[in-house]
Amino acid sequence: VEEEIRNLEQGFREELGSISTLEALGVLRIKYLGRKGKIAEYFQKLALVEPGQRPGMGKLLNILKETVASHLAEKEKNLSLTKAVSGTEAPDVSLPGISYAVGGKHILTQVIDEIAAIFYHLGFISADGPEVETEYYNFTALNIPAEHPAHDTFNTFYLDFRNKDRYLLRSQTSTVQIRVMEKYKPPLRIISPGKVYRPDATDAAHSFMFHQVEGFAVDEGVRFSDLKGTLFAFAQKFFGQDIKMRFRPHYFPFTEPSVEVDISCIICANRKPTTANRECSVCHGKGWLEILGAGMIHPNVLRTVGYDTRRYTGFAFGMGVERMAMLKYGIDDIRLFFENDLRFLNQF
Numbered sequence: 001v002e003e004e005i006r007n008l009e010q011g012f013r014e015e016l017g018s019i020s021t022l023e024a025l026g027v028l029r030i031k032y033l034g035r036k037g038k039i040a041e042y043f044q045k046l047a048l049v050e051p052g053q054r055p056g057m058g059k060l061l062n063i064l065k066e067t068v069a070s071h072l073a074e075k076e077k078n079l080s081l082t083k084a085v086s087g088t089e090a091p092d093v094s095l096p097g098i099s100y101a102v103g104g105k106h107i108l109t110q111v112i113d114e115i116a117a118i119f120y121h122l123g124f125i126s127a128d129g130p131e132v133e134t135e136y137y138n139f140t141a142l143n144i145p146a147e148h149p150a151h152d153t154f155n156t157f158y159l160d161f162r163n164k165d166r167y168l169l170r171s172q173t174s175t176v177q178i179r180v181m182e183k184y185k186p187p188l189r190i191i192s193p194g195k196v197y198r199p200d201a202t203d204a205a206h207s208f209m210f211h212q213v214e215g216f217a218v219d220e221g222v223r224f225s226d227l228k229g230t231l232f233a234f235a236q237k238f239f240g241q242d243i244k245m246r247f248r249p250h251y252f253p254f255t256e257p258s259v260e261v262d263i264s265c266i267i268c269a270n271r272k273p274t275t276a277n278r279e280c281s282v283c284h285g286k287g288w289l290e291i292l293g294a295g296m297i298h299p300n301v302l303r304t305v306g307y308d309t310r311r312y313t314g315f316a317f318g319m320g321v322e323r324m325a326m327l328k329y330g331i332d333d334i335r336l337f338f339e340n341d342l343r344f345l346n347q348f
């Protein structure tokens with residue numbers, strides 16, 4: 001009988017070890033200490049053993065009972081503590097998981113990545129340049145001398161008026177064009193995405209800071225038709241295969257000839273500008289949307305960086321990233337990009 005009691009204790013320890021919830025512990029307590037439990041059962045058996053052995057047996061059973069009780073108490077304390085700390089006793093695999101918010105790319109970063117990827121497949125690689133520039137790179141080298149009337153149209157954030165070579169926040173990414181051409185010889189096919197700054201009052205269509213993607217190609221025999229083909233391939237990939245494109249004559253100091261480029265309205269024109277809808281909030285019935293400015297790089301610009309203009313020609317274009325995103329996704333307020341409202345950002 002003594003051995004049976006030791007086996008009983010052994011069995012209890014094993015069962016206790018495998019318990020991980022307070023509920024299961026309660027069941028175990030009843031199994032051993034309950035009125036009809038295993039230990040009570042042995043106390044009843046005491047009546048059957050020889051009277052001389054009863055005190056010894058009784059003592060053993062009482063010790064066992066105390067041991068079991070103290071182990072149960074300790075285990076209960078541990079489980080309660082675990083529950084308090086983790087809020088759960090043991091992993092319940094049937095519960096829904098806790099989802100953690102993982103960050104995503106900002107819509108503007110996504111659009112820049114997409115534009116860069118399309119031009120990468122057209123043979124363009126990406127270049128970067130400083131946002132703080134000198135007047136030379138922002139104006140002079142781009143055929144906009146200080147006294148040129150065009151200078152006034154590029155209202156600019158100047159940083160230091162005392163300095164002879166005045167520093168400013170670049171008002172266009174064309175500055176990178178000059179920096180790359182100074183450093184490398186043709187052939188070049190480059191795009192340069194980045195921030196630009198203009199002291200515009202902020203409203204639904206204007207921001208003092210926005211993003212541009214500048215692009216240019218210089219090589220022997222680069223023609224206007226190369227510009228058209230490149231931009232059309234890009235616009236089809238970005239806005240859809242069935243858009244139409246048109247070029248309107250324009251003026252920029254750094255390109256000649258210069259054009260503004262439109263695509264057929266992607267909202268109302270159903271990609272057929274002839275059916276343009278007067279009520280359309282995007283094109284206002286015009287059927288066309290201006291997407292960028294472009295042209296053949298002015299020979300003065302190529303000369304500035306020391307290129308032989310009899311040998312090399314090139315084209316350049318510049319587009320506003322916010323504008324591209326607004327047209328593509330039907331966003332009607334440029335301020336949404338910079339307010340960092342997750343209800344807006346999470347839609348992309």
Ligand SMILES: [Zn+2]
Nearest residue numbers: 265268280283
């Ligand atoms: Zn429209």
